[in-house]
Amino acid sequence: MTLKHFLARAAAFAALALAPVAAAAEPAQIPVSVPKGIKLVLADDANYVASLLRLSGEQAKLAADVTYANFSSGPLRLEAIRAGAAQIGAVGDVPPILAHFSGAGVVIIGAVITSGPGNLITTAPGSKIETLKDLKGKRIGINVGTAQQATVLRNLKASGIAIADVQPINLGLAEFADALRAGQIDAAVLKQPDRARYLVSVDGQGAKAIDNAPGTATNIKYLYASLTALQDPAQAAAIRDFVVHWYRAHLWKNASKALWISDYLVKDQRLNAADAGLVWESEGDATSIPGLAKLVPVQQDTIDLLQAAGQFKGKTLKAEDEFDLRYQDLTDRSPAAND
Known part of the structure; x- marks a missing residue:
């Protein structure tokens, strides 16, 4: 929404x-x-x-x-x-x-x-995103008005990346995992247990969760x-x-x-x-x-x-x-x- x-x-x-x-x-x-x-x-x-x-x-x-x-x-x-x-x-x-x-x-x-580490930015198979700095230019799933949105913004800011330097894709939280699997987005913040389920489903395909930048997770x-x-x-x-x-x-x-x-x-x-x-x-x-x-x-x-x-x-x-x-x-x- x-x-x-x-x-x-x-x-x-x-x-x-x-x-x-x-x-x-x-x-x-x-x-x-x-x-x-x-x-x-x-x-x-x-x-x-x-x-x-x-x-x-x-x-x-x-x-x-x-x-x-x-x-x-x-x-x-x-x-x-x-x-x-x-x-x-x-x-x-x-x-x-x-x-x-x-x-x-x-x-x-x-x-x-x-x-704990909480919500983490998680990548799509084949995205080639290894660190937060690799998010520049990538398509990132965003759900306006959620804690996941703030997590993305805090990590981008900590990595020196402006929101204008990524491609926000507005989706529902329940759509993030499927969009990652389908290659429609390159990264999104997944909460648990969604993250664990997603990573199991794409095991061996290069998807990963990236730790939050220090001090960015409330x-x-x-x-x-x-x-x-x-x-x-x-x-x-x-x-x-x-x-x-x-x-x-x-x-x-x-x-x-x-x-x-x-x-x-x-x-x-x-x-x-x-x-x-x-x-x-x-x-x-x-x-x-x-x-x-x-x-x-x-x-x-x-x-x-x-x-x-x-x-x-x-x-x-x-x-x-x-x-x-x-x-x-x-x-x-x-x-x-x-x-």
Whole structure:
């Protein structure tokens, strides 16, 4: 889905225009107690968050009835929230910028940082791309409004390559692997487990994953939520409760490699054991909770990078407006509704 399409649809949601969230607000202003009968839907990807909460045991401890719906990219998860089909979304660092730019009424309420290499630029068979510098002049798959787009831009910048020196090809994230196999593009950022599956399918044909340039990967995973939900005290409390359990589930995962690989990566995602191990390594076993306030300048750097490349032009975007800082001090140790 293109940026032009998103901007056209944004007009239909003018009533949800994004308003800055007061940075002075304190977490204590969000009620801890969650009334009975509250329901939330989280826009998920590949059953990731649903599996994380279920396997960690945190799903059973949630105060609200939380269900999950899968969407293959951050922009699609944003659309689900805009349409009222979900109240929370799990995304990378770029979808909140798209939401901000298009006035979608969605703000960040939780964040973790993984320790592994994360998403990597992956090449097509026969592309002859060995290093990041070889991307100059090549056709690169881009999905506007995703963390994968920012990964490409950060690596190009670190390698001294301007966006004008490559050929961006706009595709859906789910199309990247097939486009690489068919030689329609020379490179794209593949997330796991898609990367492992793709590399197995073209084994021996010269395709490879290229490590990110030093310092270019933010490895941020955000939770964001609609302002409509956050303005309802009962839903805001349920979302607060979910964030705490989401944090606890991530720290559980750090010490639960064998179960995560066997029950999620192998049984749910249908990877073989070797590929599942590679997926685990891509995230690492030291996911941390940075606190939202510390991520504001990091998010601003991503905004500036995208705008310098020609995206999200015409507005001055301030990263602090993308966060609901009432949630900034929550951690795995914060009290949950049923504690």
